[in-house]
Amino acid sequence: MTLIHVLVMAGVTYLIRMLPFVLFKKKIENRFIKSFLHYVPFAVLGAMTFPAIFSSTSSVYSAIIGTAVAVFLAFREKSLLTVASSACLTVYIAEALIKLFQH
Amino acid sequence: MKSEESSYSYSEGFKDGIPIGLGYLSVSFSFGIMAVNSGLPVWISVLISMTNLTSAGQFAGIGLIACGAPYIEMALTQLIINLRYALMSLSLSQKADKSLNILHRMITAFGITDEIFAVASGKAHDIGKSYMYGLITAPYLGWSTGTLLGAIAGNILPGSVSAALNIALYSMFIAIIIPPAKKSKPVLLVIAISVVLSTIFEFAPYINRLSNGFAIIICAVTASFLGAVFFPVKEATE
Known part of the structure; x- marks a missing residue:
């Protein structure tokens, strides 16, 4: 049962990635489509992150503070790892403080 | 002057992949915890990560396995959640050079994740097979290892730590999109x-x-x- 579920998951996910990558071997010359594809990564990542990031932790307040730290460090062009670990640490501290004040 | 192989080497790809791999460690760690908490054995949790290499799809998938959803529902859910990869693959297909022939495209396509896509499409020139294999290596190892560690640590780790780890993925996305948006x-x-x-x-x-x-x-x-x-x-x- 579970194994077939895993197989279905893996198969569908793989085909979605593989087919466009293999089928579009020729360079697309159309300027509009090229521009469209240029913007896709930013649009996808933006939509995936907001507003989902605000409900990713136990409290919306810790998420806001974590997001602010991530945005600030990303604006300073820090590495992926620095941004991610700082945001995690910030959320951890913020949630500890929130718990402290609730008691 | 055009060579078959692009100028980016395996080791350059590998280096570019290290921060992604480390980021994946923390995200897949929380996936491992969730998978085991939803009742899956450790080896199935790791198998899912090794065969799927996708965050949102896997998190949704363990929920569906836990409630014994029909296979068709599993297939449709994965299709909808992961359809964005088709856009990314299409976009990346335009950046792949000749060294990425059909066989190598079939293999490296497995590694097209949000972050790998973002890094690969951020390179100034076209990318070849060596670079792609290098780029995929560390994230794949990080994703699998993190799942294993999370699944084992599952019940030991306090909730406050796993809540903090949940923001890792999103903050990585922020780190990817903000610098180009500035320019x-x-x-x-x-x-x-x-x-x-x-x-x-x-x-x-x-x-x-x-x-x-x-x-x-x-x-x-x-x-x-x-x-x-x-x-x-x-x-x-x-």
Whole structure:
């Protein structure tokens, strides 16, 4: 049962990635489509992150503070790892403080 | 002067992949915890990560396994959540050089994740097979190892730690999109449009029932379409 579920998951996910990558071997010359594809990564990542990031932790307040730290460090062009670990640490501290004040 | 193999080597790809791999460690760690908590054995949790290499799809998948959903529902859910990869693969297919023949495309396509895609499409020149294999290596190891560690640590780790780890993935996305948005106003506008749309899809009555993966596709396609209409990219941008 579970194994077939895993197989279905893996198969569908793989085909979605593989087919466009293999089928579009020729360079697309159309300027509009090229521009469209240029913007896709930013649009996808933006939509995936907001507003989902605000409900990713136990409290919306810790998420806001974590997001602010991530945005600030990303604006300073820090590495992926620095941004991610700082945001995690910030959320951890913020949630500890929130718990402290609730008691 | 065009060589078969692109100028980016395996080791350059590997180096570019290290921060992604480390980021994946923390995200897959929380996946491992969740998978075991939902009742899956450790080896199945690791098997899922080793065969799927996708965050949102896997998190949704363990929920469906836990409630014994029909296979067709599993297939449709994965299709909708992960359809964005088709956009990314299509976009990346335009950046792949000749060394990525059909066989190598079939293999490396497995590694096209949000972050790998973002890093690969951020390279100045076309990318070849060596670079792609290098780029995929550390994230794949990080994703599998993190799942294993999380699944084992599952019950030991306090909830406050796993809650903090949940923001890792999103903050990585922020780190990917903000630097280019600083330099290009069209990119910033496209991101803004996409974020506004996705916020509407989250909160507006009726349409917020639409699945998350599907909403992301609509937001991204609309925002990129508007970007292409109003700010077509100059030919020199290759």
